[in-house]
Amino acid sequence: MERAAYPHHLAITLRWKDNDVYGHVNNVEYYSFFDTVINDFLIRSGGLDIHGGDVIGLCVDSQCTFKQPLEFPGVVDAGLRCAQLGNSSVRYEIGLFREDSTHPAATGRFVHVFVDRTNRRPVPVPALIRTALEGIAP
Secondary structure (H helix, E strand, C coil): CCHHHCCEEEEEECCHHHECCCCCECHHHHHHHHHHHHHHHHHHHHCCCCCCCCEEEEEEEEEEEECCCCCCCCEEEEEEEEEEECCCEEEEEEEEECCCCCCCCEEEEEEEEEEECCCCCECCCCHHHHHHHHCCCC
16 A cells, blocks of 8 residues: 555654664564554544553554565654454554655554453443544545
């Protein structure tokens, strides 16, 4: 998918430490970018209280397809969309874009299940978060 297919975007500045000995961003950093764009969106747009809220999101599945390398210095444009919204879960699709490209350097999926913070049992997606996610669904 091209950049325009993702309704939410977050610019993430690459750091020197993100590069590995081969001169490109190491694969583990891509998952950090996924986590960053998703949780930034949930906190800012959905009101997720990561420190004291009754509900938290747990990652139960993730996947990344690498298409071209990212390199420091630079900025990654992380695109996010809600691909599937269930009762207690959401499947996100993410595209990571170089500054100069409409085609992703990497694509991925990430599944959250929302659970009670204390007992870790699934709960319905909170209303404010559901509304925010519906806003980035195709």
